[in-house]
Amino acid sequence: MPRPSGVLRYLMTAFSARMADEGMAVAVVTLAAYRTGSAAQGAFVLTAWMAPHVLAAPLTGAAAARARRPRFFYVGALGGFALAISALAMSIGRVPLPVALAVAAAGGCCGPAVSGGLSSLITRLLPAGAERDRAYSWDAAIYNAAAVAGPGATGLVSAALSPITAALMLSAAAACAAALMALLPLRPDTAAARVSPARLRQDLAAGARIVRREQELRAITAATCLAFIGIGALTTTSVLLSESLGSAGAGGLLMTAFAAGALAGTLGIARLRPAPSPQRLALIGLIGTGMGLAAAALAPSVPTAAASFTVAGACDGLVLTATLRIRADHSPPRWRTQVFTIGAGLKISAAALGSVLAGPATTGAAHSYLTAIAVLQAAAALLYTLIRRSSRADPLPSAGTAVADGCPGPGRPGDRLA
Structure with a gap:
């Protein structure tokens, strides 16, 4: 059994990362209005930030599952998230809009690791049971706490100091999450390790x-x-x-x-x-x-x-x-x-x-x-x-009744997963 401090460290990691993610909507719009006098550019940048999620999500999941050291994969994703926020803080209103959109899209590709990928790590901290169920309840609370703290802190710092300071604060929060991720005591996923590596497609x-x-x-x-x-x-x-x-x-x-x-x-x-x-x-x-x-x-x-x-x-x-x-x-x-x-x-x-x-x-x-x-x-x-x-x-077998190696049953012809 992992130490309880592992779950607490995870929750701190998730809160820092999601606070940065939740605060971005306020940060980019506020920063665009501050530098250009209009929130329009901020709205475009925010769209570019969110758009890659649905396309990057399967790729992120596949890459994380194939990573030999998933801890390092998430450290890289969170680090890239932090760098993208810093780059946007420096570029919005100062560089051509297509450049800012490209930076936002690159940062948005790291988003699935923050929104869904982190939650999947709880199964590497706790085995199935009541404790893991409660851990997911706390994880859900972290989502909502970040939804309150991220926009609120961003708005306060923007008003008290400046919008760029608020954006850099969010970047620091994401960087803190990357540092905490490196310390998580993740259990090896032995069931997944027995599966032969499949092609990425x-x-x-x-x-x-x-x-x-x-x-x-x-x-x-x-x-x-x-x-x-x-x-x-x-x-x-x-x-x-x-x-x-x-x-x-x-x-x-x-x-x-x-x-x-x-x-x-x-x-x-x-x-x-x-x-x-x-x-x-x-x-x-x-x-x-x-x-x-x-x-x-x-x-x-x-x-x-x-x-x-x-x-x-x-x-x-x-x-x-x-x-x-x-x-x-x-x-x-x-x-x-x-x-x-x-x-x-x-x-x-x-x-x-x-x-x-x-x-x-x-x-x-x-x-x-x-x-x-x-x-x-x-x-x-x-x-x-x-x-x-x-x-x-x-009549199809479900993933919840998977065979011992963690793969779903045969299903319909042509539906094999590996």
């Missing part, structure tokens, strides 16, 4: 195929992607909602309430003994998120809306905890990192789509948009239930 296809064929992974991935189309539109919608309620500028308060609720929800689940099943958590969380946002759409004032956002965030925290546990429990060791990175990449892409769809929204349509977001959460809960029920009659 086969590894890339394997992760996606596992997500599609394993019923629990397919259900949670489809449901969370549908839900995150709505969550991606939530920031824009919250700003418009606050304006419609007569408190322009309170949109940030609503999103802070949502993030704080998510943090409280994940911390609460981490303390439950025994932990509820992840399937039940996912369903309750999706329904609760939808109900909280539906209540916010009917709220007569910002304080009431903020309370509803807090409830919705707490339920969204349950969904994240459940998602991490399901990925860990139902993916074979050989492709576990790919499952985590692919799932995270798809969610980020779904959120980006939701953000685009919210672009045409107006103040008068804020309540309708928020209601639609709530409906998407309920639809995600229904989709999750339907996929799980239909999959019970599926």
Whole structure:
């Protein structure tokens, strides 16, 4: 058994890396406005930063799984993340936009290692069981703590000192994560080590195929992607909602309430003994998120809306905890990192789509948009239930019942993974 300090060190690593990632949205937009007088360049740079996630996720997972020393792979990824943030801090508004976009895209390629890859390392710190389940609850809490601390700290440092100082602070946080990663006491993954190395192309296809064929992974991935189309539109919608309620500028308060609720929800689940099943958590969380946002759409004032956002965030925290546990429990060791990175990449892409769809929204349509977001959460809960029920009659073997070497069973002709 690894020492408890290993889990604590992991949580410190994850918080530092994710704080840097979460703060980037505020940092690049603020820095662009500071140097150019317009936030437009920051929006383009942010898009370039997020865009590579869905394409880089399978490659990141395959590369991490094939790495003989995964600790060094993550040190390199986090170090590259830190360098890209520093390069953007120096280049936004000072170099031609295509150059800044290229730097952002390069840094974004390291994103899957931060968003999903890190979570897969918990299985190298703890064996399956109650302790690992609780570790994933704490990991989900770290996601939400970073979502609160990253933008908040970036905004405060930008206002008190300067936007470039804030960006360099985020770079330092990512560099700190790289240093902590080098000290993690990772267990050797013996099940994965017995698998013969496959060609990279086969590894890339394997992760996606596992997500599609394993019923629990397919259900949670489809449901969370549908839900995150709505969550991606939530920031824009919250700003418009606050304006419609007569408190322009309170949109940030609503999103802070949502993030704080998510943090409280994940911390609460981490303390439950025994932990509820992840399937039940996912369903309750999706329904609760939808109900909280539906209540916010009917709220007569910002304080009431903020309370509803807090409830919705707490339920969204349950969904994240459940998602991490399901990925860990139902993916074979050989492709576990790919499952985590692919799932995270798809969610980020779904959120980006939701953000685009919210672009045409107006103040008068804020309540309708928020209601639609709530409906998407309920639809995600229904989709999750339907996929799980239909999959019970599926004759295909699942990754959760993999053969001893960590590979899924034979499945359909031509579906071999290695």
